[in-house]
Amino acid sequence: MADRYFYDFKIGERFESASLEVGESDITAFASSFDPQPWHLDRQAAAASPFKGIVASGWHTTAITMRLVVDSGVLKATGVLGTGIDELRWVRPVRPGDVLHVTGEIVALEPPRSGRSAGTMRVRLETADQLGEIAMSMIAILRIPVRPRNE
Amino acid sequence: MADRYFYDFKIGERFESASLEVGESDITAFASSFDPQPWHLDRQAAAASPFKGIVASGWHTTAITMRLVVDSGVLKATGVLGTGIDELRWVRPVRPGDVLHVTGEIVALEPPRSGRSAGTMRVRLETADQLGEIAMSMIAILRIPVRPRNE
Numbered sequence: 001m002a003d004r005y006f007y008d009f010k011i012g013e014r015f016e017s018a019s020l021e022v023g024e025s026d027i028t029a030f031a032s033s034f035d036p037q038p039w040h041l042d043r044q045a046a047a048a049s050p051f052k053g054i055v056a057s058g059w060h061t062t063a064i065t066m067r068l069v070v071d072s073g074v075l076k077a078t079g080v081l082g083t084g085i086d087e088l089r090w091v092r093p094v095r096p097g098d099v100l101h102v103t104g105e106i107v108a109l110e111p112p113r114s115g116r117s118a119g120t121m122r123v124r125l126e127t128a129d130q131l132g133e134i135a136m137s138m139i140a141i142l143r144i145p146v147r148p149r150n151e
Numbered sequence: 152m153a154d155r156y157f158y159d160f161k162i163g164e165r166f167e168s169a170s171l172e173v174g175e176s177d178i179t180a181f182a183s184s185f186d187p188q189p190w191h192l193d194r195q196a197a198a199a200s201p202f203k204g205i206v207a208s209g210w211h212t213t214a215i216t217m218r219l220v221v222d223s224g225v226l227k228a229t230g231v232l233g234t235g236i237d238e239l240r241w242v243r244p245v246r247p248g249d250v251l252h253v254t255g256e257i258v259a260l261e262p263p264r265s266g267r268s269a270g271t272m273r274v275r276l277e278t279a280d281q282l283g284e285i286a287m288s289m290i291a292i293l294r295i296p297v298r299p300r301n302e
Contacts, residue, residue, distance in 0.1 A: 034214035036221060037230055050232075058233050059217050063185035063210045070187060079188055081201075082209050085289075088236035138236075 003077035005147035006119040009106055017068035017102040019130075022056055024096035030060040055093035061100070061136050062088070065127045068102045069140075081143045083120070088138035092129075099130040107139065118145040154228035156298035157270040162260055168219035168253040170281075173207055175247035181211040206244035212251070212287050213239070216278045219253045220291075232294045234271070239289035243280075250281040258290065269296040 031040030035057035038045035046054045070080050094100065108122035121144045127136040182191030186208035189196030197205045221231050245251065259273035272295045278287040 030214075034218045035231075036218070039230075057214075057217070059210070059214045062213065063181075063208075066208070066210050067185045067187070079190075080186075083241055085236060085239035088239065090234055 003147075004074075005078060006109070006112070006121070006144045007146060009109060009121060009144070011106050011109055013106045015072055015074045015104045017072040017104075019099050019101040020064055020068060021099045022060075022064065022094055022096065024054060027054060027056045027060065027094075027096060030063070031057050034059060051093050054096055056095070056098075058090040058136070061090065061094050061127060062138075064100055065102050065125060065136065065138075068100070068127075069104065069125065072102070072104075074104070075142070075144070078144050082140055083143055084141040086122075086139040086141065088136070090136050092133055092135045094129070094135050098135070100127055100135065102127050112146060118143045120144070154298075155225075156229060157260070157263070157272070157295045158297060160257055160260060160272060160295070162257050164257045166223055166225045166255045168223045168255075170250050170252040171215055171219060172250045173211075173215065173245055173247065175205060178205060178207045178211065178245075178247060181214070182208050185210060202244050205247055207246070207249075209241040209287070212241065212245050212278060213289075215251055216253050216276060216287065216289075219251070219278075220255065220276065223253070223255075225255070226293070226295070229295050233291055234294055235292040237273075237290040237292065239287070241287050243284055243286045245280070245286050249286070251278055251286065253278050263297060269294045271295070 028041055039049040039051045039055055040057050043054055103126045104123045106121060107124050110120040112119045121142045123140045125138050125140055126134050128134050179192055190200040190202045190206055191208050194205055254277045256275045257272060258275050261271040263270045272293045274291045276289050276291055277285050279285050
């Protein structure tokens with residue numbers, strides 16, 4: 001993939017990531033470290049919870065989404081450098097065996113302010129499962145450098 | 152801590168979490184799984200990056216923040232069940248050896264809609280380092296059940 005910088009991107013442009021299967025042991029390992037609540041850790045307790053079974057931490061879903069966006073290579077030249085997130089919504093729980101992929105669409109591009117070498121890109125990210133059902137959506141706010149002068 | 156449900160909370164109420172030190176090996180382990188970019192993984196590459204050294208993935212900071220909120224016990228009875236996040240901002244990089252803690256303030260409470268058993272709480276969370284400098288802030292949108300009738 002050719003190296004792309006701020007002025008190489010267009011509003012409305014879309015990309016797709018690869019897919020990643022989320023195993024039950026991945027879910028419990030993440031939750032043990034970062035979100036130790038029963039519906040992520042214990043099958044019996046999870047069955048009695050509002051989720052009726054083990055589900056991934058929402059923060060695990062964000063982390064998997066990041067991995068898929070990094071691996072997509074669409075921002076390989078500039079890196080994926082977020083300054084913020086707006087309107088993150090966990091729409092549907094992610095369960096063991098779900099296979100996630102991410103669709104991105106550039107929704108805004110703010111050129112660098114005077115004297116700055118990076119602009120701001122807003123990308124709407126949707127993380128969907130193997131049936132195409134959206135599990136999570138958010139707008140990522142990214143710092144995207146302009147092309148270096150020597151390239 | 153007494154069990155608290157939706158109607159036991161007040162707008163303006165604040166809480167503080169315990170503290171957690173973020174080690175370099177924690178940073179690289181998280182990034183290897185979820186955010187494999189040079190400024191999280193490799194000292195030399197990180198030194199040449201805009202961060203001038205190893206920094207934690209922003210998603211690692213969100214995950215640590217979740218852990219500190221869960222462990223605070225303030226939502227022990229209801230669980231910490233997020234439906235979304237607004238206005239997440241990574242203000243300042245987290246570096247190896249930083250000791251993070253979280254301050255929460257309830258900024259909105261929307262009672263259950265007719266026939267529902269849970270309301271919505273919005274909590275402004277600020278994750279700060281050992282010097283009190285804010286590394287990250289966000290508004291978490293949480294589903295908080297009302298007290299069960301048999302209690």
